[in-house]
Amino acid sequence: xxxxxxxxxxxxxxxxxxxxxxxxxxxxxxxxxxxxxxxxxxxxxxxxxxxxxxxxxxxxxxxxxxxxxxxxxx
Numbered sequence: 022x023x024x025x026x027x028x029x030x031x032x033x034x035x036x037x038x039x040x041x042x043x044x045x046x047x048x049x050x051x052x053x054x055x056x057x058x059x060x061x062x063x064x065x066x067x068x069x070x071x072x073x074x075x076x077x078x079x080x081x082x083x084x085x086x087x088x089x090x091x092x093x094x095x
């Protein structure tokens with residue numbers, strides 16, 4: 022249960038700011054490196070109650086001297 026909560030939290034954290042930043046031209050860049058619904062060995066991931074899981078790996082680029090608007094790190 023903790024693992025599922027962590028995965029959902031990470032997904033929300035990654036997706037929500039992208040939507041907010043998409044409303045205006047953004048200096049931040051996100052590149053999809055991998056998107057899959059299978060594990061490292063090719064077997065399918067176990068189903069969630071809501072459907073089939075999908076893992077997405079992003080490379081997020083933040084320009085130098087810029088603060089990330091969705092964190093409190095300064």
